[in-house]
Amino acid sequence: MALNEQTRREERRRIAHLVLDLVKARGTEISYNAALAESGLARSRFEQVFPDYDALFEAVAEIWLAPHLAAMEEVLASDLPPVRKMYEFVRSRFAISRDRFAADPEYFTTICEMGAANFERVRSYVDLADHYMCELIADAQADGYLAGLEIDEALSLINQMVAMYTTPDALVQLGDKLTEAKLARIIDTIFIGLSAESGEGARGVGTLRLAQ
Amino acid sequence: MALNEQTRREERRRIAHLVLDLVKARGTEISYNAALAESGLARSRFEQVFPDYDALFEAVAEIWLAPHLAAMEEVLASDLPPVRKMYEFVRSRFAISRDRFAADPEYFTTICEMGAANFERVRSYVDLADHYMCELIADAQADGYLAGLEIDEALSLINQMVAMYTTPDALVQLGDKLTEAKLARIIDTIFIGLSAESGEGARGVGTLRLAQ
Numbered sequence: 001m002a003l004n005e006q007t008r009r010e011e012r013r014r015i016a017h018l019v020l021d022l023v024k025a026r027g028t029e030i031s032y033n034a035a036l037a038e039s040g041l042a043r044s045r046f047e048q049v050f051p052d053y054d055a056l057f058e059a060v061a062e063i064w065l066a067p068h069l070a071a072m073e074e075v076l077a078s079d080l081p082p083v084r085k086m087y088e089f090v091r092s093r094f095a096i097s098r099d100r101f102a103a104d105p106e107y108f109t110t111i112c113e114m115g116a117a118n119f120e121r122v123r124s125y126v127d128l129a130d131h132y133m134c135e136l137i138a139d140a141q142a143d144g145y146l147a148g149l150e151i152d153e154a155l156s157l158i159n160q161m162v163a164m165y166t167t168p169d170a171l172v173q174l175g176d177k178l179t180e181a182k183l184a185r186i187i188d189t190i191f192i193g194l195s196a197e198s199g200e201g202a203r204g205v206g207t208l209r210l211a212q
Numbered sequence: 213m214a215l216n217e218q219t220r221r222e223e224r225r226r227i228a229h230l231v232l233d234l235v236k237a238r239g240t241e242i243s244y245n246a247a248l249a250e251s252g253l254a255r256s257r258f259e260q261v262f263p264d265y266d267a268l269f270e271a272v273a274e275i276w277l278a279p280h281l282a283a284m285e286e287v288l289a290s291d292l293p294p295v296r297k298m299y300e301f302v303r304s305r306f307a308i309s310r311d312r313f314a315a316d317p318e319y320f321t322t323i324c325e326m327g328a329a330n331f332e333r334v335r336s337y338v339d340l341a342d343h344y345m346c347e348l349i350a351d352a353q354a355d356g357y358l359a360g361l362e363i364d365e366a367l368s369l370i371n372q373m374v375a376m377y378t379t380p381d382a383l384v385q386l387g388d389k390l391t392e393a394k395l396a397r398i399i400d401t402i403f404i405g406l407s408a409e410s411g412e413g414a415r416g417v418g419t420l421r422l423a424q
Contacts, residue, residue, distance in 0.1 A: 157394055157398060157401075160389075161373045177368060178372075182368065186373060188405065189369075189402060193400065193406065
């Protein structure tokens with residue numbers, strides 16, 4: 001019997017929450033068959049909800065990343081000036097991850113490992129974050145910041161400089177070394193120092209002169 | 213029979229190289245017992261060279277990281293001005309990792325995984341890099357850069373901003389997105405923008421004002 005669309009959606013959500021609970025309880029990624037066994041559904045029903053592991057993982061990631069998505073959209077809709085807006089764009093997601101890590105380091109670490117192992121399946125989230133960041137960069141450039149840089153160039157540079165605050169894995173390694181105060185300084189540094197019109201001091205260095 | 217010190221040092225080096233060859237050939241970390249079996253030594257001899265896995269790993273890491281160490285020391289001894297010197301300090305090690313990754317991505321990735329799994333055993337290398345970076349920061353401050361920051365504070369901020377170029381794992385994930393030209397811009401951005409005396413624009417933001 002085919003599931004109707006509403007039941008399918010409800011089951012998708014219920015089982016994705018169940019998988020997250022199982023990850024927390026067992027401390028390891030939950031396979032397709034384990035999720036099937038725990039779901040209480042017959043295999044034919046389960047397969048209608050999740051044709052493969054990709055579909056299951058996507059449903060789980062959707063729930064896990066929902067607060068990040070909401071935070072990004074809240075910041076985008078705000079009327080903060082460019083510097084504060086970019087700071088909040090990174091900070092709000094960092095705060096979510098930091099609080100989750102503090103609440104249950106082991107669970108958080110397992111989820112990070114799952115994300116790393118299934119990176120292609122969370123790419124759409126990364127792409128969306130990049131898309132929003134490009135909007136913030138364009139706004140900043142309209143205000144005279146990040147002068148002379150292509151948007152893609154600025155995006156890549158900024159992403160690299162704030163990577164410790166957007167890569168959840170970094171929390172596992174660095175923990176307390178990551179703070180909102182430091183992130184604020186990094187964002188300030190970017191807005192003051194990053195432009196194509198100054199600061200060529202380090203560029204074009206091919207060889208190293210040694211002291212005699 | 214006890215090995216004399218010179219033989220012990222030669223065997224240590226020979227076996228560490230052998231382990232790196234085995235990692236390359238097999239694509240996986242080599243256990244203490246596998247290294248023992250391949251070494252051709254009797255267990256009692258092997259144990260004199262490597263009392264435990266820690267000792268074995270340290271010998272392997274020493275060989276793998278020798279070019280990084282030499283590069284750091286070469287830059288430290290150079291008479292480059294502060295911006296270029298810090299750029300070279302990061303760039304030279306990045307170039308070694310990038311070339312190794314390009315030459316054999318699988319081997320490089322396995323070594324990264326070994327490093328991550330045995331992070332405490334490479335901590336002395338990380339500590340040394342931090343120590344050298346502190347020297348560069350002090351020199352830069354003597355020239356008026358990075359004004360008003362404690363050295364430890366500057367160290368942490370700079371380490372975070374250049375982390376993608378000093379963490380070998382980042383190459384595995386980002387590959388071609390990491391370039392020397394971008395690193396140069398990041399170093400320039402740090403020298404222009406990072407100071408405690410300006411740029412408080414993003415600081416002290418506790419709440420988010422939303423557009424009506």
